Amino acid sequence: GAGVSQSPSNKVTEKGKDVELRCDPISGHTALYWYRQSLGQGLEFLIYFQGNSAPDKSGLPSDRFSAERTGGSVSTLTIQRTQQEDSAVYLCASSSGTGGLKTQYFGPGTRLLVL
């Protein structure tokens, strides 16, 4: 079956503009995660959705970042008033449930460059 897909694959924007990144998880996966991957650093947790529960937003770096998940499926990560330090690869992952033994399946990522 289809894996996790993300769009766009690359995004170049000007400082101060808003961007929206999309994630389509594996069908039936209840858990969805967003991560940020900066050069030379480990993946940084941003936000977690699980079913109909309130999302864990504790990893969002500032109030310019927000995310939603509609209908328990597609998720959108929005960055408002982008800054150059927002440049990174944004990865989405989904899993069939919670817990460390549940494999997270990653999408290919969106490479964001803020000029």
Next chain:
Amino acid sequence: KNQVEQSPQSLIILEGKNCTLQCNYTVSPFSNLRWYKQDTGRGPVSLTIMTFSENTKSNGRYTATLDADTKQSSLHITASQLSDSASYICVVSAKNDYKLSFGAGTTVTVRA
């Protein structure tokens, strides 16, 4: 703070040779440890998973070891191939926590 440290940061090996990557962690209480492979421009893909009671796990030419007492893991690549060129990420999970702790990765370059 839960941390995962990997070494070396990068390495270059000739095709057909073996190499070993290291991972040290401070995650507690420990649940499991995974090694992920991330090809350039792709998302990470899980290679192996080990729980506390497992000290070795193989996936083809990849063999992972775990010493839960010293909190160390290694990933051994045997008879490397050009397709092994990638970043290898050590990921540790704590019990009752859906958040994962990621290492910065080791970039492996296999040359013909």
